[in-house]
Amino acid sequence: MPLPEDIVLAPYRPNDADAVRTLHALAFRRLAAGHHTPAQIAAHEALIAAPDYADDLARSHLVLARHAADGLVATAGWLEFPDRPHTARIRKVFVHPGWARRGLASALVRAAEAAAMQAGYTHLYVRANINAVPLYERLGYVAETAGVMPAAGEELPVVYMSRRAF
Template sequence: MVTVRPAQPTDGEALVAVHVAAIRELGSSAYDDEQIEAWAAKKDPSGYPVEEETAHFVVATRDDDVVGFGHLALDAAEIRAVYVHPDHARDGVGTTILEHLERTALDAGLEDLSLLASKNAVEFYERHGWTSGEWVDHESTGGVTLECLWMEKSLPG
């Protein structure tokens, strides 16, 4: 069973581990080695906005292990992250995180959300009712450009 809870500063190392593993394994189907290494670079345990007031930052756990995370920027009505460790991919973890973030946005009174999807994640979001916008160049943390897709979704209600 997967549980979603607010992320804590003590989750930093686990967040980095999930983030880097997901990028390297799941992102490699859509980007070249240079892009993957740049995207995975410079991840710092203290660099996740787990205590920011306008950030709804959560982790997904299974048997007390962090297996994924999500970030909803409430002030921007934007989902900024849904990452799942590859050992738990395609097992409902990403869906659980995404549904939690969407419910939180709806409860906060938001009507529409946007996100910037990596090429390897577009199909996942489309399956969950997100629609495609335009392709854009996004600069990774390592300074390399990744082609990503702006997507949006109107929330029910």
């Protein structure tokens, strides 16, 4: 699905950290609420607020989607997955709740995949929060195993998924 024409993509810069944190916390709180307990959501927000989150953002090859009137509306990125040769891990896919279900996540995941493939990666991997599994299935990812992501004393349900780059 193509990006809406009023969306502009730009690379992440360190001065974007506060806006990205705000978007990530809001998106998870609203869009994952039906799949997570309040304690899990609070734990995920604690991860986002942690000092090392900015470093994590900086190394994640993030692409930001901006709208002239609404500002930052989505992010997605990738990084090398050293446990698997030639594999990039798709990550930090968050969409503002007001922009959900408009194809932004799909378009940004595809942009992150393309950037990873251009960097030479032939396989893609994602640790999908349980609420995002249908998105990744639509994009051709196949579930490998269910698991949990530790977060501030809580465990968030995730599904590890992969696919070959095309």
